[in-house]
Amino acid sequence: MSRLRAEEVTVQFGGLRAVGDATIEVSDGGFVGLIGPNGAGKTTLFNVMSGFLDPTGGRVVLDDKDITGMPASARAKLGIGRTFQKLELFGRMSVFENLMVAAEAGESKLDLASDLLSLPKRRREERRCAAIAAEMLAMLDLGWARDRRASDVPLGTARILELGRALCARPSVLLLDEPSSGLDAEETADFGKMLQRINRDLGIGIMIVEHDMDLVMEVCRRISVLDFGVMIAEGTPAEIVADPQVRAAYLGEVDDEAAPATP
Amino acid sequence: MDVLVGTLILGISVGSVYALAATGLVLTYKTSGVLNLGYGSLALLTTFIHWQLTAWGLPVGIAAALVILVIAPLIGVFLDSQLFRRIEGQPQVISVIATVGLFVLIQGIVRLAWGGRTELVPSLFPSASWTLPGGVSVGVDQIGVLVVAAGAAGSLGAMLRYSRTGVSFRAVVNNRPVAGLMAINTTFVSGLAWALSTSFAALTGILLTQGIFGGLLDPIFLPTFVIAFVLGAAVFGYLQSLPLAYLGGLALGIAQSLLIQYQPQIVDVIGLETWVARIRDGLPFITITVALLIAPRALRIRGLGSSFVVRTREALAPAPARVRTTVAAVVFGVLAIVPLLGSVSWSLTLATGMIFSVVFLSLVILTGYSGQISLGHTAFMGIAAFSAGHLATDLGWSSWLAMPVGALAAVPAGALIGFIAVRLHGLYLALLTLAFAFMAQQLFFEERGISGGEGGVPLPRPDGAGSETGFYYLVLAILIASSLLAVSLRTGRTGRVLAAMRDSEAACRSVGIAVTRYKVIIFGLSAFIAGLGGVLQSMILESANKLNFQPFFGLIYVTLAVLGGIFHVGGAIASGILFGIFPQAIDAFPFLGDIQFILFGLGSTLALAQNPEGLFGELRRAGNAALSLILRIRQRRSQPAPVTGGGR
Numbered sequence: 001m002s003r004l005r006a007e008e009v010t011v012q013f014g015g016l017r018a019v020g021d022a023t024i025e026v027s028d029g030g031f032v033g034l035i036g037p038n039g040a041g042k043t044t045l046f047n048v049m050s051g052f053l054d055p056t057g058g059r060v061v062l063d064d065k066d067i068t069g070m071p072a073s074a075r076a077k078l079g080i081g082r083t084f085q086k087l088e089l090f091g092r093m094s095v096f097e098n099l100m101v102a103a104e105a106g107e108s109k110l111d112l113a114s115d116l117l118s119l120p121k122r123r124r125e126e127r128r129c130a131a132i133a134a135e136m137l138a139m140l141d142l143g144w145a146r147d148r149r150a151s152d153v154p155l156g157t158a159r160i161l162e163l164g165r166a167l168c169a170r171p172s173v174l175l176l177d178e179p180s181s182g183l184d185a186e187e188t189a190d191f192g193k194m195l196q197r198i199n200r201d202l203g204i205g206i207m208i209v210e211h212d213m214d215l216v217m218e219v220c221r222r223i224s225v226l227d228f229g230v231m232i233a234e235g236t237p238a239e240i241v242a243d244p245q246v247r248a249a250y251l252g253e254v255d256d257e258a259a260p261a262t263p
Numbered sequence: 264m265d266v267l268v269g270t271l272i273l274g275i276s277v278g279s280v281y282a283l284a285a286t287g288l289v290l291t292y293k294t295s296g297v298l299n300l301g302y303g304s305l306a307l308l309t310t311f312i313h314w315q316l317t318a319w320g321l322p323v324g325i326a327a328a329l330v331i332l333v334i335a336p337l338i339g340v341f342l343d344s345q346l347f348r349r350i351e352g353q354p355q356v357i358s359v360i361a362t363v364g365l366f367v368l369i370q371g372i373v374r375l376a377w378g379g380r381t382e383l384v385p386s387l388f389p390s391a392s393w394t395l396p397g398g399v400s401v402g403v404d405q406i407g408v409l410v411v412a413a414g415a416a417g418s419l420g421a422m423l424r425y426s427r428t429g430v431s432f433r434a435v436v437n438n439r440p441v442a443g444l445m446a447i448n449t450t451f452v453s454g455l456a457w458a459l460s461t462s463f464a465a466l467t468g469i470l471l472t473q474g475i476f477g478g479l480l481d482p483i484f485l486p487t488f489v490i491a492f493v494l495g496a497a498v499f500g501y502l503q504s505l506p507l508a509y510l511g512g513l514a515l516g517i518a519q520s521l522l523i524q525y526q527p528q529i530v531d532v533i534g535l536e537t538w539v540a541r542i543r544d545g546l547p548f549i550t551i552t553v554a555l556l557i558a559p560r561a562l563r564i565r566g567l568g569s570s571f572v573v574r575t576r577e578a579l580a581p582a583p584a585r586v587r588t589t590v591a592a593v594v595f596g597v598l599a600i601v602p603l604l605g606s607v608s609w610s611l612t613l614a615t616g617m618i619f620s621v622v623f624l625s626l627v628i629l630t631g632y633s634g635q636i637s638l639g640h641t642a643f644m645g646i647a648a649f650s651a652g653h654l655a656t657d658l659g660w661s662s663w664l665a666m667p668v669g670a671l672a673a674v675p676a677g678a679l680i681g682f683i684a685v686r687l688h689g690l691y692l693a694l695l696t697l698a699f700a701f702m703a704q705q706l707f708f709e710e711r712g713i714s715g716g717e718g719g720v721p722l723p724r725p726d727g728a729g730s731e732t733g734f735y736y737l738v739l740a741i742l743i744a745s746s747l748l749a750v751s752l753r754t755g756r757t758g759r760v761l762a763a764m765r766d767s768e769a770a771c772r773s774v775g776i777a778v779t780r781y782k783v784i785i786f787g788l789s790a791f792i793a794g795l796g797g798v799l800q801s802m803i804l805e806s807a808n809k810l811n812f813q814p815f816f817g818l819i820y821v822t823l824a825v826l827g828g829i830f831h832v833g834g835a836i837a838s839g840i841l842f843g844i845f846p847q848a849i850d851a852f853p854f855l856g857d858i859q860f861i862l863f864g865l866g867s868t869l870a871l872a873q874n875p876e877g878l879f880g881e882l883r884r885a886g887n888a889a890l891s892l893i894l895r896i897r898q899r900r901s902q903p904a905p906v907t908g909g910g911r
Binding site: 051071081088101104117118122169 | 756772773
């Protein structure tokens with residue numbers, strides 16, 4: 001059964017059609033890859049699904065409920081987590097605080113009065129969230145960086161931290177936008193293993209935009225291919241590799257990943 | 264018909280001066296990233312020099328040429344090399360505030376040198392008029408102003424387009440860092456930009472004095488007038504485009520002269536005489552507001568936005584809770600016993616200072632904690648004070664009740680700005696709040712029914728706090744309460760969310776934080792605290808007076824809050840009290856009276872260039888140094904200290 005689904009989504013930027021009639025879904029606990037050349041519209045589609053961009057046409061459905069037009073923060077509350085192609089950390093806060101903010105956002109509603117008065121209820125909540133954040137630190141092996149400023153940790157750690165922050169908000173579906181960009185081969189492999197563990201052990205559905213073909217083929221169970229905003233193929237990794245259209249459109253340009261993708 | 268043509272010519276003539284000035288402003292903004300709010304006072308200074316030269320007997324044409332071609336460019340180069348290049352790379356709030364300091368500094372210099380009198384500048388052009396074919400008569404001076412202004416802007420355009428320097432210039436305007444890499448001398452270009460800009464400011468001052476004010480040079484009115492219309496025009500091109508800024512200037516000039524000429528007819532048709540006049544005066548701010556609200560999304564969100572948010576890292580880790588509590592207890596303890604020691608006048612002076620502290624606290628939670636900038640807090644203060652005044656006077660409410668309810672009245676206005684702040688970021692938001700303060704003043708606080716005219720609206724001190732001492736303790740209590748509020752805002756979850764928002768709004772949304780709600784709340788809360796400050800300020804003289812809520816004060820408040828330390832509660836308290844006792848302190852040294860503005864201006868510009876964390880950061884650095892020295896001595900006594908890599 002599909003958890004999160006984009007149905008015939010179209011995004012038009014002025015005269016430019018960034019995404020046209022694209023349909024993609026993540027099933028409950030699924031692991032889906034979204035690939036395509038730079039500028040194919042992958043991040044745009046992600047932004048539509050996570051609520052950062054309203055589509056010109058089509059709809060986004062979560063558990064059979066139409067969530068098109070719903071603000072990003074409300075979608076996050078419903079369980080859609082995401083990371084960003086260009087890192088978006090809370091740079092001046094510590095690694096722990098980054099996780100804490102997300103844990104608290106997932107945990108409770110805004111209640112200024114109990115916040116300001118530091119009521120017992122609030123303090124209990126704070127302890128619970130600190131425990132969640134601490135657990136995440138342990139799970140991702142970030143304990144050593146606990147009190148570092150987020151802007152000061154190495155890129156590989158920062159990518160993991162961003163993933164951990166998304167997890168702290170208790171998502172049921174994760175949208176990961178090029179999580180391995182900037183990582184070396186070894187870090188990428190480790191990252192892939194971690195993603196598989198999250199997918200398997202926590203039962204979180206994952207959709208990933210990725211340029212590293214080895215990683216995508218390794219971790220994804222289904223792959224969709226986007227080219228010039230249009231879905232040209234969908235299937236298992238083996239099917240995708242064999243698809244002549246995909247080979248023509250995309251695999252010929254695999255070595256092109258050094259160029260920055262357009263957001 | 265003749266009247267219309269004449270009006271249009273006048274409009275184009277005045278408009279081309281605004282246009283010229285706007286070009287000058289955008290030029291320096293784009294080359295050095297500094298939005299120069301002191302532009303108007305540069306126009307004032309140079310025009311006064313021009314007047315002085317003519318008063319010494321120089322022919323007016325030669326005096327003007329000397330000022331525009333030699334003196335003004337030199338001033339511009341001086342400012343660039345001595346001030347603005349030093350604050351390059353600082354967060355934009357710092358550079359904006361440095362230009363507020365510049366404004367005050369130049370105002371002080373003009374006051375010191377020429378005594379703040381209005382002077383009559385001799386006319387550049389013969390006072391004749393020509394009759395155009397069709398019978399329309401236009402003044403030679405109008406045509407002269409038009410030709411000179413258009414000529415200057417035209418030569419700038421030609422220089423940018425055709426000369427080699429122009430190419431470097433455009434490269435720097437487009438992308439300064441990359442231009443630097445391309446071996447373009449960016450220092451030369453920014454110096455040239457400041458020279459040209461200041462020269463344009465001089466031209467603006469001289470031509471406007473001529474074209475609008477009939478030769479009268481008013482040291483108070485001119486700079487505000489200039490900066491208002493120049494900002495209005497510049498925002499037309501969203502501070503990005505020179506041609507659009509030029510068009511904006513023309514449009515403003517034409518609209519203004521049409522409104523002046525046809526005011527009686529407009530009033531005949533729609534009535535509302537006072538409103539038509541106010542809209543005429545508020546034209547540039549209405550333009551700014553409308554232009555910003557309809558700005559394209561890409562500009563609103565990215566454009567100038569991100570860089571304006573305070574990016575300074577808080578270099579020092581907070582002191583241990585025990586130390587902070589002790590310091591706070593000592594400070595408030597001392598404040599609590601002051602009235603028992605000193606004279607009544609001193610306790611009122613201190614109360615004034617503590618009220619400033621409350622206002623600055625409202626800025627600390629807004630700018631320091633959440634990274635939003637407001638240059639328009641006087642609007643909130645005024646709304647609260649006048650509301651409280653009317654509740655107390657017209658409805659006979661007790662001041663105990665009128666005070667909080669009045670402050671609550673500022674909350675919707677704050678929340679509205681917060682709501683807009685979701686869609687409008689950075690420098691654009693700052694300009695919107697500035698425009699908001701001016702509109703609040705011109706459209707509402709000038710209304711007799713609201714502000715009570717010159718006399719203000721009576722607002723008695725609450726029963727039991729009527730005496731100087733009683734009022735002092737009321738203020739102290741409110742200061743302590745607001746400080747506690749600010750501290751708990753910072754330490755708890757809300758503080759974490761605000762800090763997170765300051766760093767990345769996108770990330771906040773992605774984990775489920777409703778950014779809109781928090782912005783609305785933080786602006787509302789800030790407006791409430793500022794409102795309390797406004798009410799208390801009015802209670803000093805027992806009357807809410809519009810003179811207390813001039814937009815210019817809002818700029819000064821932000822400057823002082825940043826100087827004190829915008830990230831810290833302690834900074835707000837210290838700088839508020841210092842600012843409050845400053846006038847009384849300098850009474851002891853009469854010669855300081857004349858140069859206090861100069862001191863303030865110099866101090867703020869230079870201090871910020873050195874340390875964006877402000878006075879409080881400096882104090883704490885000293886405290887930390889002392890503390891670590893003590894620790895080290897102790898450690899050395901007890902045992903040979905292990906070397907542990909420097910530490911913080």
